[in-house]
Amino acid sequence: MIDLHLHTTASDGRSTPRELVERVAAAGITVMAVTDHDTMTALPDVQACASEYGIEAIPGIEITAVDDGRDVHMLGYFLDPTEPALNQFLAAQRATRVARVHTIAARLAELGAPIDLQALLDEAARNPGRSIGRPQVARALLQAGHVTHMQEAFDRFLASGAPAFVTRPGSPPEVVAGIIHRAGGLASLAHPGRTRIDARIPDLAAAGLDALEVYHSDHYASVIERYRQLASDLGLLMTGGSDFHGDPARGVEPGASTVPMPEWQRFSDARRRHAR
Numbered sequence: 001m002i003d004l005h006l007h008t009t010a011s012d013g014r015s016t017p018r019e020l021v022e023r024v025a026a027a028g029i030t031v032m033a034v035t036d037h038d039t040m041t042a043l044p045d046v047q048a049c050a051s052e053y054g055i056e057a058i059p060g061i062e063i064t065a066v067d068d069g070r071d072v073h074m075l076g077y078f079l080d081p082t083e084p085a086l087n088q089f090l091a092a093q094r095a096t097r098v099a100r101v102h103t104i105a106a107r108l109a110e111l112g113a114p115i116d117l118q119a120l121l122d123e124a125a126r127n128p129g130r131s132i133g134r135p136q137v138a139r140a141l142l143q144a145g146h147v148t149h150m151q152e153a154f155d156r157f158l159a160s161g162a163p164a165f166v167t168r169p170g171s172p173p174e175v176v177a178g179i180i181h182r183a184g185g186l187a188s189l190a191h192p193g194r195t196r197i198d199a200r201i202p203d204l205a206a207a208g209l210d211a212l213e214v215y216h217s218d219h220y221a222s223v224i225e226r227y228r229q230l231a232s233d234l235g236l237l238m239t240g241g242s243d244f245h246g247d248p249a250r251g252v253e254p255g256a257s258t259v260p261m262p263e264w265q266r267f268s269d270a271r272r273r274h275a276r
Helices: 017-026 043-052 084-110 117-126 134-143 150-158 173-182 198-206 221-234 261-275
Strands: 002-006 031-034 056-058 060-067 070-077 186-189 211-216 237-241
Touching: 002 017, 002 060, 002 070, 002 237, 017 031, 017 043, 031 043, 043 056, 060 084, 060 173, 070 173, 084 117, 084 134, 084 173, 117 134, 134 150, 173 186, 173 198, 186 237, 186 261, 198 221, 211 221, 211 261, 221 237, 237 261
Parallel strands: 002 031, 031 056, 186 211, 211 237
Antiparallel strands: 060 070, 070 186
């Protein structure tokens, strides 16, 4: 099985690199990619642990782009984590995340739902390269007793249109795809069924988007078929994965959604052609 969308504690996942690899191995996954948000800090530990289990761990990331004021997540695969322009871009992304969390925390305090912001900032400072964002704020709201579960935190405070939501500045998806390509990677639009920017996908394909994340734990069979057909029509490759974060309330485990072997072979072959 191939799962190309997994998260660790380097961003908003709850599993350390070793814990994640152990769960991946138990699920019978043979190829994995950790796609933490705006950071590749976990990659060395993940690859070292994965080698102990005979699992191929390819370099991956999930970068937040912004399109018409909306977050659009772009997955990158096979990137060189040492590429200077990539690292400069990611450092700026993480700084933007911290500034956004500051603003969100101020709004929450005004709404009568203060959180321990300093604890979040201290944790990020102790772990250079770690990114923070709304999921960590949601957990802080839960710990402070303002909500009873993570989804309530988003519904009441953090989702787009909610009173503590803060629009983030950022680069458009085309620019993020270019950053991924410059680092030697392939770019895939994450969970298009959730992102819902179908009208933009042909333009993104023309601008160099390599793939769509057709297979995702939030995609029903009809959604998978719609994006499978769209990818085929536009000549795009297909990726997929569970989007595992370790949140027990969500109930998604590694391997909940996987890439069919023929699509993985096409994607892997494209990496080799791209690298030439």
